[in-house]
Amino acid sequence: MKIYEKAPAKINLMLDVLHKRPDGYHEVEMIMTMVDLADRLELNALPRDTIIISSQAGYIPLDEKNLAFQAAKLIKERYNVKSGVYIHLDKKIPVAAGLAGGSSDAAATLRGLNRLWQLDIPEEELMDLGAELGSDVPFCVTGGTALARGRGEKLTRLPNPPQCWVVLAKLPINVSTAEVYGRLRANQLTEHPSAKRMSKALENRSFQDVCGELGNVLEGVTLQMHPEVAHLKDTMLRLGADGVLMSGSGPTVFGLVSKESKIPRIYNGLRGFCKEVYAVRLLT
Ligand SMILES: C[C@@](CO)(OP(=O)(O)O)[C@H](O)COP(=O)(O)OP(=O)(O)OC[C@H]1O[C@@H](n2ccc(N)nc2=O)[C@H](O)[C@@H]1O
Numbered sequence: 001m002k003i004y005e006k007a008p009a010k011i012n013l014m015l016d017v018l019h020k021r022p023d024g025y026h027e028v029e030m031i032m033t034m035v036d037l038a039d040r041l042e043l044n045a046l047p048r049d050t051i052i053i054s055s056q057a058g059y060i061p062l063d064e065k066n067l068a069f070q071a072a073k074l075i076k077e078r079y080n081v082k083s084g085v086y087i088h089l090d091k092k093i094p095v096a097a098g099l100a101g102g103s104s105d106a107a108a109t110l111r112g113l114n115r116l117w118q119l120d121i122p123e124e125e126l127m128d129l130g131a132e133l134g135s136d137v138p139f140c141v142t143g144g145t146a147l148a149r150g151r152g153e154k155l156t157r158l159p160n161p162p163q164c165w166v167v168l169a170k171l172p173i174n175v176s177t178a179e180v181y182g183r184l185r186a187n188q189l190t191e192h193p194s195a196k197r198m199s200k201a202l203e204n205r206s207f208q209d210v211c212g213e214l215g216n217v218l219e220g221v222t223l224q225m226h227p228e229v230a231h232l233k234d235t236m237l238r239l240g241a242d243g244v245l246m247s248g249s250g251p252t253v254f255g256l257v258s259k260e261s262k263i264p265r266i267y268n269g270l271r272g273f274c275k276e277v278y279a280v281r282l283l284t
């Protein structure tokens, strides 16, 4: 038997860090939503007790380090499944980009194996399993739009943003999430984006207010390490995006755009100096 799962990328509409916790993680308040840029997973049942991962992408680990492998191992052990699975990852989401590609693959693996092995695990339980794999995995299990607290695993559902275009651009820079959090001095932050105001903007379905409330305290760290990301943000705004922000720990920058007629100018303008540019819709 063979099944398919879609693993979409996320963007952070706002990301605030409250403080560093004794366990080394950071207490966050962030609002995330999904975009229509997705990896595709093909899951094939195997009669023998093994997990095999393959991908067309040459630059991700295919062993125990792959988050899809870790998700399959976790669910197999926890539910005492004796058969195996062969998972092919068709990667479309840029890697280590602040778009949660690996987390979304892990979440899609949990959802997919729940179906393939007919385990009937409730979504809440899949999210708890996801939290063992990474802070962003519980959100990727449910998708939609949500406020995330704790280290990212405590979720409150929110209305989706008004439909718009999302232009994503990633410079050829690798950013480690652990390093960005590690360099952040949470107690020295002077400005904080507001989860409350962004939630209100979403409730009011105001595209303008959503653009006005975009904010991410990790930008300060990543932009200091890579000033070219600030240049990319400025360029996207100059080309006509309505609101621009770095997603997660970066380095991907996204622009929200309400008018489709603006897209060719922004897309072509960015492609002039950035190879990885995507114009997609929100997943609403
Ligand atoms: C920054 C965000 C924003 O959505 O996304 P990305 O940029 O990775 O996409 C997330 O907080 C990333 O979530 P995720 O990538 O799942 O992080 P994890 O694997 O749990 O943790 C990686 C490392 O980041 C740090 N970390 C992560 C989450 C958190 N709330 N505080 C932290 O300090 C820890 O050092 C941890 O070892």
Ligand SMILES: Nc1ncnc2c1ncn2[C@@H]1O[C@H](COP(=O)(O)OP(=O)(O)O)[C@@H](O)[C@H]1O
Pocket: 059, 060, 061, 065, 066, 067, 068, 089, 094, 095, 096, 097, 098, 099, 100, 101, 102, 103, 105, 106, 177, 248, 249, 250
């Ligand atoms: N299925 C996967 N897809 C992408 N990266 C993966 C996967 N499994 C493990 N990784 C590793 O996870 C790290 C973070 O990747 P990713 O989830 O794409 O980034 P981010 O946390 O910035 O959103 C990379 O260094 C990559 O090698």
